[in-house]
Amino acid sequence: MTQTWPADWFERKAGVGCHICTQGRPAETAGGVRFYSGEFADAYLRKRAHLPGQSMVIWRGRHASDLIDLSEEEAAGYMSDLRMSARLLAAVFEPCQINYLTFGNSVPHIHTYVVPRYLDDPNPGAPLLPLVETEIDDTELQQQLEALERAAG
Secondary structure (H helix, E strand, O other), X not given: OOOOOOOOHHHHHOXXXXXXXXXXXXXXXXXXXXXXXXXXXXXXXXXXXXOOOOEEEEXXXXXXXXXXXXXXXXXXXXXXXXXXXXXXXXXXHOOOEEEEEEOOOOOOOOEEEEEEEOOOOOOOOOOOOOOOOEEOOHHHHHHHHHHHHHHHO
């Protein structure tokens, strides 16, 4: 068998050089601005998105590259924080459906893309393909963050 994954894949899965672990819990990352901080995860509204409200929820416990690496308590906590983030997004953006994408193929640290879907969706009933992101205007991003803060109470 020819290995197609990076040569250092298992080291990366073990947390060696994990940039998510080393960044701590910042209010803002290169990709987004935090709108929710839970016990187990933080949620970031994406600065570049396919559709309005696209976010990323990031596991903030010890390094873990897959949901199967979490204890029952950690997994329940992560899901609880993920659900709370989605509730806030639903309250503000009023999507008709929300998709949850947990990959880890390029960055092996648990994180889930939360993608609100709308009635005027470009690909209803199917995944968004191709995944083309556009830059969110700073003013619009700030308005969205303020609405999320109001929804959080």
